[in-house]
Amino acid sequence: MTLWREGELAAALEGAGYFADEGLCTAIHLALRLGRPLLLEGEPGVGKTEVAAVLSRVTGLDLIRLQCFEGLDSGQALYEWDYPKQLLQVRMAESRGQDVGDLYREEFLLRRPLLRAVQAEHGAVLLIDEIDRADSEFEAFLLEFLGDFQITIPELGTVRAGTPPIVVLTSNRTRELHDALKRRCLYHWIAFPEPDRERAILRAAVPGLEERAAEGLVRAVQRVRRLPLLKRPGIAESVEWARGALALADGGSPWPVALRRALGLLIKDEEDTRLLLAHAEEVFDDA
Amino acid sequence: MPDPVAAGGGTRRQRDAAAALAADHLWGFLTALRGVGVPAAPTKRADLLRAIAESPPPDLTTLYWYARITLLQDVGDLPAFDRVFDAWFRQGGPAGEDPPPEGDDGEAPSPGGPGEDDPPREVRPGDGIDASTLSTYGTREFGRTGEGRHALMRTLEAAWPAVLPATPSRRRRPARSGDRLDVRHAWRRAHRHDGEIIELRRLARPPRPRRLLILVDVSGSLRLHTPDLLRVAHTALRAAPARTEVFTFGTRLTRITAALSHPHADQALRAVSGLVTDADGGTAIGAALARFLGNPRFAALARGALVIVLSDGLERGDCTPMVRATARLSRLGHRLVWWSPLACSPTYRPATRAMAAQLPSLDHLGGVRDLPTALAEVRRLPAVLSGPRHTAARRWSTLRPLGA
Numbered sequence: 001m002t003l004w005r006e007g008e009l010a011a012a013l014e015g016a017g018y019f020a021d022e023g024l025c026t027a028i029h030l031a032l033r034l035g036r037p038l039l040l041e042g043e044p045g046v047g048k049t050e051v052a053a054v055l056s057r058v059t060g061l062d063l064i065r066l067q068c069f070e071g072l073d074s075g076q077a078l079y080e081w082d083y084p085k086q087l088l089q090v091r092m093a094e095s096r097g098q099d100v101g102d103l104y105r106e107e108f109l110l111r112r113p114l115l116r117a118v119q120a121e122h123g124a125v126l127l128i129d130e131i132d133r134a135d136s137e138f139e140a141f142l143l144e145f146l147g148d149f150q151i152t153i154p155e156l157g158t159v160r161a162g163t164p165p166i167v168v169l170t171s172n173r174t175r176e177l178h179d180a181l182k183r184r185c186l187y188h189w190i191a192f193p194e195p196d197r198e199r200a201i202l203r204a205a206v207p208g209l210e211e212r213a214a215e216g217l218v219r220a221v222q223r224v225r226r227l228p229l230l231k232r233p234g235i236a237e238s239v240e241w242a243r244g245a246l247a248l249a250d251g252g253s254p255w256p257v258a259l260r261r262a263l264g265l266l267i268k269d270e271e272d273t274r275l276l277l278a279h280a281e282e283v284f285d286d287a
Numbered sequence: 288m289p290d291p292v293a294a295g296g297g298t299r300r301q302r303d304a305a306a307a308l309a310a311d312h313l314w315g316f317l318t319a320l321r322g323v324g325v326p327a328a329p330t331k332r333a334d335l336l337r338a339i340a341e342s343p344p345p346d347l348t349t350l351y352w353y354a355r356i357t358l359l360q361d362v363g364d365l366p367a368f369d370r371v372f373d374a375w376f377r378q379g380g381p382a383g384e385d386p387p388p389e390g391d392d393g394e395a396p397s398p399g400g401p402g403e404d405d406p407p408r409e410v411r412p413g414d415g416i417d418a419s420t421l422s423t424y425g426t427r428e429f430g431r432t433g434e435g436r437h438a439l440m441r442t443l444e445a446a447w448p449a450v451l452p453a454t455p456s457r458r459r460r461p462a463r464s465g466d467r468l469d470v471r472h473a474w475r476r477a478h479r480h481d482g483e484i485i486e487l488r489r490l491a492r493p494p495r496p497r498r499l500l501i502l503v504d505v506s507g508s509l510r511l512h513t514p515d516l517l518r519v520a521h522t523a524l525r526a527a528p529a530r531t532e533v534f535t536f537g538t539r540l541t542r543i544t545a546a547l548s549h550p551h552a553d554q555a556l557r558a559v560s561g562l563v564t565d566a567d568g569g570t571a572i573g574a575a576l577a578r579f580l581g582n583p584r585f586a587a588l589a590r591g592a593l594v595i596v597l598s599d600g601l602e603r604g605d606c607t608p609m610v611r612a613t614a615r616l617s618r619l620g621h622r623l624v625w626w627s628p629l630a631c632s633p634t635y636r637p638a639t640r641a642m643a644a645q646l647p648s649l650d651h652l653g654g655v656r657d658l659p660t661a662l663a664e665v666r667r668l669p670a671v672l673s674g675p676r677h678t679a680a681r682r683w684s685t686l687r688p689l690g691a
Contacts, residue, residue, distance in 0.1 A: 005342075022348065022349075022352065023352050023355070023356070026349060026352035026353065026356060027352070027356045029342070030334075030338050030353065030356055030357065033338065033341055033342060034334055034337055034338060034341075036334065041362060069457060070457050071456060071457020071458040072457075073458055081471070083470035083471050083473075083474045084470055086474060087470070087474060087477075087484070090477075090482040094482070100482070172583075173362075173583060173584060174583060174584060174587040175584060175587065176361075176584070179326075179360070182360040182361070183328045183330055183331060183360070184330075186334070186356050186357060187356060187359050187360050187361075188355075188356050189359075189362040189365070230615070271611075271615075
């Protein structure tokens with residue numbers, strides 16, 4: 001795996017279609033340099049999960065994803081013994097009159113995402129998504145892995161990573177994570193992008209969008225985010241909005257009308273829609 | 288330790304001196320951070336030093352990002368962090384800041400620091416729990432419980448577990464009957480019989496109680512009932528300690544789960560009275576509920592929970608914020624139950640503007656003013672939980688309007 005200098009990293013990310021600001025670039029740079037997991041927090045839709053995907057693209061490493069949910073346990077995250085296979089092995093040995101042999105071998109091991117990441121030969125990008133959805137007890141399973149990139153299997157011993165994986169954790173802050181987990185990670189809060197960056201993202205994601213239209217749209221989105229909404233639109237929503245409006249404009253709607261008609265792609269809550277329509281004048285006046 | 292910000296050209300000795308100076312400065316910065324309560328564990332500090340040593344930051348902005356990414360653990364600490372960084376690096380020294388040298392506690396996070404346990408901590412800057420503009424009357428003693436009440440509270444505590452709603456847990460556990468074979472368990476038992484499987488075990492998803500969220504109104508209009516309402520909350524917390532959250536609201540919002548969890552009721556109430564500074568003050572239900580919902584970590588506590596609001600619903604001024612907050616609370620939670628002391632009276636009708644407007648959002652509106660009425664309402668909960676949603680309005684509209 002190559003180690004970029006900082007400037008090159010931003011260019012490489014941009015080449016893969018991700019526009020990271022200076023803070024995020026530094027965070028990724030340090031995560032690669034120090035070999036530490038990177039914990040990303042931020043509002044929904046600012047591109048936390050996408051960081052892992054784009055890292056996998058620019059490094060050429062496999063992306064291994066672990067989606068967290070309430071009730072996730074070590075059998076689903078680390079490893080599990082393949083009991084049916086072991087049982088069949090016993091039966092087979094019995095019918096052939098052979099010795100059963102060792103039943104706790106690697107071939108009877110079911111590798112779950114964390115173990116796969118540790119055993120990946122050339123390293124991998126591991127995404128532990130929405131860690132705040134897992135119960136807090138689950139974080140304890142992660143500590144050994146995040147600290148030393150190793151997993152202990154009582155029957156086999158400790159499995160160490162030959163090449164440490166690149167680990168990205170994301171959290172939506174629905175609950176506070178344990179100090180022990182945070183201490184093992186680098187931390188970065190991804191804020192909503194500033195207008196320039198959002199324009200660049202739109203330019204790359206929505207080909208055919210005129211520069212002036214993009215500018216007005218980004219201005220409108222920035223204003224919408226300042227309203228007291230239940231859910232502020234993220235980057236994904238503004239991209240969808242631009243795409244929708246562009247499709248309507250191609251169908252013959254004038255641009256401002258198209259923007260308003262595609263509003264359902266930006267705001268997905270009835271209460272928020274009403275609030276936005278009440279402020280329509282100031283939001284859309286020069287969009 | 289080289290610091291390119293300070294280490295320029297010059298002779299070797301000058302460079303060494305500059306490096307020593309830079310190291311001292313960095314050390315002072317780290318100490319000051321600890322002083323303002325931004326905990327930076329030794330491993331995190333070592334990360335910063337490694338980052339600086341391995342790829343020296345070309346400018347101050349990069350140094351800022353290095354420090355922020357390696358040291359910071361919570362976006363809530365960001366303002367304090369920025370202040371300290373500015374004071375030490377952008378203004379050349381600890382201007383106006385007096386970094387109090389911390390004792391000898393090394394890496395131990397400051398008390399009340401993040402991550403002491405799983406739920407968010409009680410009160411912290413930026414949570415929106417700060418004082419509102421309305422007046423407050425300081426703390427209040429809630430009195431002693433007495434023997435008669437103790438007996439009732441024990442009955443209540445025993446009544447809660449049976450009425451709390453449950454969902455199937457996501458995690459399967461061994462059980463007598465279930466939807467999946469527990470091959471792991473069967474396999475382990477087969478070891479004892481030379482690999483012969485003699486009995487099958489199964490896995491089931493055991494019921495897991497839903498969260499119980501209790502919001503207690505402590506404003507002046509409920510003055511007489513507040514101690515008993517808090518005692519009701521205490522019994523719920525004792526019955527399901529891991530799944531219950533209790534907040535009080537008057538002119539501000541206070542999370543009292545930890546304070547109220549003392550096993551002894553009087554001790555718990557004393558702890559609460561020290562924490563709740565707006566008891567018997569003014570009313571701003573809408574604002575308090577909006578503040579609760581505005582904090583994503585609090586709103587997450589209401590998601591899928593049984594939400595019980597103990598309040599008379601007497602809102603001063605415009606009731607729109609309160610109605611909107613109740614509607615959202617109802618959408619977030621599993622059921623929304625409103626217990627009002629006023630509803631104990633047989634002549635009560637939810638006729639005030641606020642109550643009438645929010646009635647369609649409620650699943651049940653019951654009367655609770657003391658422990659016996661609470662016990663009656665708790666026993667009525669299973670019917671509310673098994674029935675359809677938003678039936679409060681229908682039930683109350685079938686009652687004859689007063690004077691008719």
